[in-house]
Amino acid sequence: xxxxxxxxxxxxxAQAPVDARTAFIRRTYAHLAGAIAAFALLEAALMSIxxxxxxxxxLLQASRYSWLIVLGLFMGVSWIADHWARSETSRGMQYLxxxxxxxxxxxxxxxxxxxxxxxxxxxxxxxxxxxxxxALFLGLTAVALTTRKDFSFLGGFLKIGFLIALGxxxxxxxxxxxxLGLWFSGAMVLLAAGSxxxxxxxxxxxxxTDQHVAAALGLFSAVALLFWYILRIxxxxxx
Numbered sequence: 001x002x003x004x005x006x007x008x009x010x011x012x013x014a015q016a017p018v019d020a021r022t023a024f025i026r027r028t029y030a031h032l033a034g035a036i037a038a039f040a041l042l043e044a045a046l047m048s049i050x051x052x053x054x055x056x057x058x059l060l061q062a063s064r065y066s067w068l069i070v071l072g073l074f075m076g077v078s079w080i081a082d083h084w085a086r087s088e089t090s091r092g093m094q095y096l097x098x099x100x101x102x103x104x105x106x107x108x109x110x111x112x113x114x115x116x117x118x119x120x121x122x123x124x125x126x127x128x129x130x131x132x133x134x135a136l137f138l139g140l141t142a143v144a145l146t147t148r149k150d151f152s153f154l155g156g157f158l159k160i161g162f163l164i165a166l167g168x169x170x171x172x173x174x175x176x177x178x179x180l181g182l183w184f185s186g187a188m189v190l191l192a193a194g195s196x197x198x199x200x201x202x203x204x205x206x207x208x209t210d211q212h213v214a215a216a217l218g219l220f221s222a223v224a225l226l227f228w229y230i231l232r233i234x235x236x237x238x239x
Contacts, residue, residue, distance in 0.1 A: 014148070016209045024209045025145070031216035035102050036223070042106035043113060053114050060111060068173045070108065077104045078221070085214040094213040101217055105224050112228065116235055125238060129231035136230075137223055140193055144200035151201030154194050161191045185232040192226035 013024050046052060060066045077100065084097025116125040144151065165188060172180050199222050203215040 013204050013207055013209055020209050024203075024207075024212055024215075027212040028203060028215045028219070031098065031212060032219050032223075035098060035216060035220045038099075038102050039106050039109075039220075039224075042103065043109065046106065046110055047113060047117065052110075053118065056111050056114060065173065068170065071169070074104055074108045077101070082214070082217060085217045086211070091213075098213055098217050098220075101220065105220070109224070109228070112231060112235075116231060119235060119238055125234050126231065129227060129234045132230050132234070133223065133227040136193065136226065137196060140196045141200055144197050145204075148204065149201060150205040151194075151197045152205065154198040154201075158191060158194055158198055161187075161194075165191065182233060182236050185229045185236065188229040189226060189233070192222055192229060195222040195225065198222075 013021050016024070049055075060070075063069075081097040081101035081104065084093045084100065087093040087097070113126060116129075117123060119125060165184075168180060168184065196219070199215075199218040203211075203218070207215050
């Protein structure tokens with residue numbers, strides 16, 4: 001049923017009554033946990049498909065620009081998913097956006113997870129990266145929620161950082177001799193950590209109390225980015 005959130009929820013979270021603020025935070029992290037669980041189940045199902053390695057790596061190796069195409073499609077789908085998750089006319093559209101983004105993350109993560117599994121024959125590297133990601137995320141979340149600081153000042157730095165990172169990734173795709181090593185993964189972990197602080201601060205100071213689905217998507221995006229580059233670091237150290 002359509003709803004007009006601008007009239008039903010006039011407060012940003014920081015200005016809302018304590019019970020409404022608590023309910024928003026609880027719903028946001030419940031939806032984040034649900035998205036992560038769905039992501040894990042999708043990955044488990046995809047990785048159990050017989051011959052999935054040959055199919056995935058065959059597609060990526062078909063052209064030197066295959067990964068660039070995948071990255072472009074992922075960015076487009078992510079924009080659509082975020083737009084849907086912020087819908088003010090349909091709760092169903094919000095959930096559709098979160099679901100679409102979860103599926104997109106599962107697809108783009110599949111190659112690196114398959115490579116991590118191939119390195120050891122099991123899921124130990126994935127598990128290690130997951131534990132490190134979870135610990136860092138909990139620490140950053142505790143800082144953001146307990147200090148109640150507005151980290152919106154990080155927005156400009158993050159935009160510049162992600163633009164530079166995207167440029168380096170594109171250069172790495174076009175010029176295969178240009179390697180993005182451990183230093184790049186470390187820098188991206190810092191950017192992902194900043195994105196978690198920024199998103200958590202935003203959801204408290206700039207989101208309304210009915211925007212828990214959009215807040216969960218934003219946090220999931222930052223957590224996924226953190227997990228991706230921590231996994232890359234773990235894999236590099238393993239080599």
